[in-house]
Amino acid sequence: MNDNIKKRIRLSNILALLAMMLLLGTYTLKPVFQYRDPVAMDEEDEIEENTSFQPFAFLIPEGTESHAPPLASLKLLMGERIWEYHPTGFYAYLIGYKTMPIWKVSLEAPQYPKVAFPDGIPVFFNLTDWSGKVNEMNTINHYIGMHPMEVGAITLRQxxxxVYLIFFxxxxxxxFYKGPGWQMLGIVPAFLPWxxxxxxxxxxxxxxxxxxxxxxxxxxxFMPTVFGNGKVAQFTTHSYPAVGFYFLIGVFILLILSVLIRRKALxxxxxAN
Structure with a gap:
């Protein structure tokens, strides 16, 4: 293997390492990009009451407070207990409590004046939970008969x-591996944003x-707006990628480039042989 080919394989590995750093960032950098209310200048609104982080029960310490879902329909979706769990320290990073916001949805309505709500009612879709004004959004959703956000994709979030461990x-x-099917080791994690x-x-x-x-x-x-602006009753909605999604797009680009460069080099x- 000549020096030119070795350099290209080395470049491929560097791109993969950069992708791994971005991927790790989406799992750990929530504190850096955490929403702060522009009026109150505090961190996430009513974080103590936000129960959207519901990891598997075996990851939750004994003695953690919990309560039964208030409705039978929620019990079917969320299980027997809703845990009031907000981990701290290294363990919070380990079990996914610090994942970055991937998508942002905000809502505007006449009853939420810009002076008091310059960002409308924003909520952020993280990989393992929701953040922002989750309780306010749930109150609004309740009026149109929509389930609380906490039930959404709960198993996927758990x-x-x-999934991240497998991808890493x-x-x-x-x-290191260059045998049959090596491309899939890079391509499968690359498609995480999609x-x-x-x-x-x-x-x-x-x-x-x-x-x-x-x-x-x-x-x-109805189908809520996936990307762009929409309207539901008197509410205007805005749905756009948050910073974490751009990190994932970076992972996609870096890994696809890495695979293409390595494939040509190999x-x-x-x-040559």
Whole structure:
């Protein structure tokens, strides 16, 4: 293997390592990009009451407070207990409590004047939970019969730490393995942003088409806006990528470039032999 081919393989590995750093960032950098109310200048609104982080029960310390879901329909979706769990320290990073915001949805309405709500009612879709004004958004959703945000993709959010572990093992193997099927070790993790968009769209559809009779305002089932601006009743919605999604796009670009560069280098090496 000549020096030129070695340099290209080295470049491929560097790109993969950069992708791994971005991927790790999406799992750990929530404190850097955490939402702060521009009026109150505090951190996430009512974080103590936000129970959207619901890891598997075996990850939660004994003695953690919990309560039963208030409705039978929620029990079917969320299980027997809702844990009031906000981990701290290194363990919070380990089990996925610090994942970055991937998508942002904000809502504007006449009853939320810009002076008091310059960002409207923003919520952020992280990989393992929701953040921002979750309780306010749930109150609004309740009026149209929509389930609380906490029920959305709960199993998917619970498995994220294990998905990330698998992806990191795949990428470490990608750095060294050059046998049959090596490309898949880089390609599968690369497509994480598109996996996310697919599941995000699926769950928006589920929320909009599973309206409950408790809503004070009766509206027809609808598809919430995935990307861009939309309108539901008197509410204007804005749905756009948050910083974490751009990190994932960076992962995609870096890994695809890495795979293409390595494939050409290995092909040239095989031809030379």
């Amino acid at each position: 498995i994220i730490p294990f 093992v795949m990428l470490i193997a990608y750095l 996996f996310y968009l697919a599941f995000y769209s699926k769950w928006l559809y589920w929320f909009g088409h599973n309206l409950q009779p408790w809503g004070a305002f009766k509206i027809k089932p 092909k040239d090496a095989a031809s």
